[in-house]
Amino acid sequence: MPELPEVETIRRDLSPLLVGRTITAVRIHPGAERLAVTHAPRALERALVGRRIEALDRHGKYLVARLDDGRSWVLHLRMTGSLVHTGQADVAERFERARVDLDDGSSLRLRDMRKFATWHVVQDAREAMPHTGPDALSAECSAAWLRQALARRGVAVKAALLDQAVCAGVGNIYADEACWIARIDPRTPACELGPRRVARLYAALRETLTASLEHRGSSFSDYRDGLGAAGWHHVHVHVFRREGEPCERCGATIEKTRVAGRGTHFCPRCQRR
């Protein structure tokens, strides 16, 4: 499941390969029509063909390719999507949903087992991500911002971290990891956290996202970088999918529960409400 560190790794890999290139052909494969969301698949293909990619940006878990006609191609990989740069002659892998050919003879493949990925072509990128707040690693997402965002929410702190309007890019892995690093029970109501604990949570969030970025993301299942390789941060996680194992800080057994409809991993001893 690509979250901020994974999407940023893909962006860094693909940026030098895509920027300056012109799209020569696009094919959304049969059965993957929902990828286009707001367009008919053929209309989306037509909107991309002939366009030069001028920049590749990221906001939260969204990739934003700036096109030479002023529009933006906004991509979201959801849970199982990957974007891999290949040669045009390479055969389609299993679960390939779309293919974009470039003018240098290379090709970009979208692979997505569960078909949740979405592509938009819009005038303003914000149209394609209307409920998205500041990117979790941006200056706008400051400790003060997090403090005021959590102060007026009665939901579990983990649910607040998963809310893309609060800190875009945080998903299930890094919400659990940040709570563990900050020694906060993920079920604690967000508004009950005092300033010191919010400050700890803010630092923890930055720490886990930055560490994962250094490891080129976590590959628990389907995540692959822009060249098709796995990341290795999953080797370094403290709690995510480690239920039944000892907490590396206090030795208690890591538990799994459900918070905000998501599997949630935490240490029942050293993470406090």
Add this chain to the structure above:
DNA sequence: ACTATGCCCTGGGTGC
């Protein structure tokens, strides 16, 4: 205004 739930989708795992 806020919060909870269901939907989309398919492979992998489990139990019988």
Add this chain to the structure above:
DNA sequence: TGCACCCAGGGCATAG
């Protein structure tokens, strides 16, 4: 071995 079932979850729509 086969088959039915459940689980994983990001973001959005809808209901409460």
